[in-house]
Amino acid sequence: MSARRTELTRAAARLFAEKGYHGTSVGDLAEAMGVQKGSLYAHIESKADLLWEVAREGSAAFHDALDAVPEEGPVVERIRAALRGHLRVVAEQLDVATVFVREWRYLEGERRDEFVAERRRYEERFRALFREGRELGELRTDLDDATAALLALSAVNWAYTWLRPGGETDELADRFTALLLDGMRGYASR
Amino acid sequence: MSARRTELTRAAARLFAEKGYHGTSVGDLAEAMGVQKGSLYAHIESKADLLWEVAREGSAAFHDALDAVPEEGPVVERIRAALRGHLRVVAEQLDVATVFVREWRYLEGERRDEFVAERRRYEERFRALFREGRELGELRTDLDDATAALLALSAVNWAYTWLRPGGETDELADRFTALLLDGMRGYASR
DNA sequence: CCACCTTCCGAACGATCGTTAGGTTTCCTA
DNA sequence: TAGGAAACCTAACGATCGTTCGGAAGGTGG
Numbered sequence: 001m002s003a004r005r006t007e008l009t010r011a012a013a014r015l016f017a018e019k020g021y022h023g024t025s026v027g028d029l030a031e032a033m034g035v036q037k038g039s040l041y042a043h044i045e046s047k048a049d050l051l052w053e054v055a056r057e058g059s060a061a062f063h064d065a066l067d068a069v070p071e072e073g074p075v076v077e078r079i080r081a082a083l084r085g086h087l088r089v090v091a092e093q094l095d096v097a098t099v100f101v102r103e104w105r106y107l108e109g110e111r112r113d114e115f116v117a118e119r120r121r122y123e124e125r126f127r128a129l130f131r132e133g134r135e136l137g138e139l140r141t142d143l144d145d146a147t148a149a150l151l152a153l154s155a156v157n158w159a160y161t162w163l164r165p166g167g168e169t170d171e172l173a174d175r176f177t178a179l180l181l182d183g184m185r186g187y188a189s190r
Numbered sequence: 191m192s193a194r195r196t197e198l199t200r201a202a203a204r205l206f207a208e209k210g211y212h213g214t215s216v217g218d219l220a221e222a223m224g225v226q227k228g229s230l231y232a233h234i235e236s237k238a239d240l241l242w243e244v245a246r247e248g249s250a251a252f253h254d255a256l257d258a259v260p261e262e263g264p265v266v267e268r269i270r271a272a273l274r275g276h277l278r279v280v281a282e283q284l285d286v287a288t289v290f291v292r293e294w295r296y297l298e299g300e301r302r303d304e305f306v307a308e309r310r311r312y313e314e315r316f317r318a319l320f321r322e323g324r325e326l327g328e329l330r331t332d333l334d335d336a337t338a339a340l341l342a343l344s345a346v347n348w349a350y351t352w353l354r355p356g357g358e359t360d361e362l363a364d365r366f367t368a369l370l371l372d373g374m375r376g377y378a379s380r
Numbered sequence: 381c382c383a384c385c386t387t388c389c390g391a392a393c394g395a396t397c398g399t400t401a402g403g404t405t406t407c408c409t410a
Numbered sequence: 411t412a413g414g415a416a417a418c419c420t421a422a423c424g425a426t427c428g429t430t431c432g433g434a435a436g437g438t439g440g
Contacts, residue, residue: 004417022212023296026398038400039418047398076375102292106213130374139374147365148374150352151345158344175337183373184320184329184338185266194387216428228430229388237428 005043008033010095012050013057017098021051021106051103052111058100059118061089066125075133076181079152082129084173086156091169098160126153152180195233198223200285202240203247207288211241211296241293242301248290249308251279256315265323266371269342272319274363276346281359288350316343342370 011032015024026047030037044050065085069078090097104115127149133139139148155176163169201222205214216237220227234240255275259268280287294305317339323329329338345366353359 020212022210036419042417137376140376143374151366151369154345154348155341158348176341179341181373181375183371184333185371186327186330226389232387
């Protein structure tokens with residue numbers, strides 16, 4: 001893929017995240033590239049191609065982050081690593097993450113189906129951590145792991161709305177992890 | 191407001207939630223009403239009016255839910271009530287909640303400012319519960335209440351993507367509450 | 381019965397949408 | 411140095427966008 005084409009994808013990610021897919025016109029993209037809108041069609045076949053590309057980039061980034069989580073070792077540490085990885089993707093690729101989380105639903109046809117499958121697979125991989133933690137006894141044996149995973153995943157999925165790059169992302173992920181593992185209740189009232 | 195106008199607001203909430211604000215045309219709204227698109231302008235001045243109205247309806251619903259939370263009693267119970275209230279709004283007014291959470295950003299000018307202020311106020315009220323819980327010693331005294339509130343609020347803000355009406359919404363809120371309060375860690379490893 | 385109000389139709393408005401096509405510039409390479 | 415690919419321009423396409431307007435139903439209250 002040419003350098004110019006890569007630039008276009010970056011501009012698309014930024015504008016789709018900022019104004020939404022339907023709120024971004026091909027003219028907006030052209031202006032961001034400093035070019036007439038017709039010229040963009042030397043690089044793409046349609047505006048929908050750009051959405052597809054950014055969405056796939058998001059899929060890859062989140063799956064890669066999970067790939068970096070070790071398959072062995074204490075589940076608690078792997079959950080911490082998974083939360084760190086997820087939030088790091090959000091912080092470092094905020095535009096892509098925003099499209100992955102919010103704009104993907106404007107995909108159509110097969111592409112949409114394929115994306116949904118990848119998204120579901122990601123959630124499954126995430127959920128597996130909590131299930132394993134319960135089965136191995138590292139998490140409480142009466143844990144509802146589906147609900148636990150839903151809580152954790154919901155929290156980080158919403159992060160694109162408030163997480164800002166440059167902050168102490170890992171520390172925030174660790175604080176989330178600590179809250180999820182140990183709760184908020186006072187010692188006295190346990 | 192006339193009955194017909196109310197119908198239009200309902201249709202707008204449904205379509206904005208389903209296809210997004212920019213993805214919904216005035217023609218779509220007219221078709222949902224069984225009417226020519228020009229006819230809608232007997233009821234509204236612009237399409238943006240409908241977004242504003244639905245967004246305000248969402249604001250009111252979530253604030254009303256918080257109003258129903260008692261100001262006295264154990265903080266832990268009030269947090270449970272707040273989560274129940276929030277999820278109940280999502281479940282019972284899914285379209286409105288979706289617009290409140292996702293589509294509000296297409297508001298423009300003063301309306302947008304006013305909405306953002308109301309949203310911030312909601313989050314502040316939510317956060318206050320956790321702060322009070324820490325101050326009263328019901329939650330751990332070393333609690334980072336801002337992070338705790340962020341975790342809880344993030345989780346329920348994302349609920350519009352997976353919560354479906356008719357389910358056991360209160361029970362789900364209680365499970366979230368239990369996880370947030372007591373954590374997931376196994377008894378053995380505490 | 382007439383006047384009014386609400387609701388809708390039908391047609392059109394200018395603007396903007398995503399996309400196409402033919403021609404031009406620029407630059408690398410064979 | 412000729413050829414070709416990559417990148418862009420200019421102009422236009424038909425479609426759709428949100429909105430306006432004059433008129434016509436239909437029912438309600440004076």
